[in-house]
Amino acid sequence: MTNRITPLKYKYNQLLFPTPPFNFEGTVHKPSHFPSSDNSYKNGKCRFSLRYQDRTLGIGLSNLGTTYKPKIRLTTFSSKKLSNSLLESIRAEIEFRFDLGVDLKEFNKICRRDSVLKPVLKRWIGTRVSNGNSLYEFMVIATVLQNATVKRSVQMIENMFKRFGARISFDGERLSAFWPPDSIDNASEEELRALKLGYRVTMLKRQAHSLITGEIDENQLRLLSSSDLKIKLLELYGIGPASVWYLLFEVFKRYDAFEYISPWEQKIYSRLLFEKDLVDPKIILDEVNTRWGKWKMLAAHYLFEDLFWQRKTQHIPWLEELIRL
DNA sequence: CATCAGGGCCCTG
């Protein structure tokens, strides 16, 4: 266990040019995601820890552009010097994880014709599906989400950060960083149980193990068609019908990955799309399919995040009840 | 004090 904080004193700037139109804030900060100590968003600046090629790095993203002339400053912080080729591959990885290269013209056209999304698009045009986490990290997140309230999920992931993660400081922030998977693989069951992970311990251990054996190769998986990818992801221990859509969408940017609705999401979509308390999941799924087709999950994401942004400035009682922080 | 569901999944019959 390391409570020691590692300062990342080397810093490298690069410029990123997302495809226009681009929305910086909507892309780098997702208010519907639960808060955790590996990332922060303050004063328009996004910072997070990045475990990449066995290094623990700090990343800063800040906006230097406008919606139609997008430009981002990517700053990579490290405790050791980094080579140009490594910096280049970090840049490419960040561009992928934040989906900076996608062309959303067709999606925007569909949104403008849609009564529900039209006003939402006005606020968030250019927003990407984005996630700073690797597949492995997102599997961990999906696992701690299972059968738990948000508060408990946060408790579980923070317990894991404390026990297995690193602490880094850079750019005036102190953040946690994910652990190398073998530390979970080597940990004893009792040790993990002590972190109040419950029955998820088996899943977390098997996931870490399949990563270090090379059974999971994220870069290879990115090349698969969505249907093949879905089959592969469902083979991962602990990934079932609810989690697989999160992975397909957030990690692999498959914009149509919307085939399953969990009960709390069902309530939210019932409100947003039908102005009712509870609509049958199948009806919701049919509705989003006819409305938004192959862009249905991205469209739903816009609705969802827009709602959670509203929550920051106004009290939405029915939503508070569902979130149960 | 007990019981139960929660932002599921696996395993069994």
Place this chain on the structure above:
DNA sequence: CAGGGCCCTGAT
């Protein structure tokens, strides 16, 4: 394919 069990917590 339906249903039980699973870690833990907080609500009732």
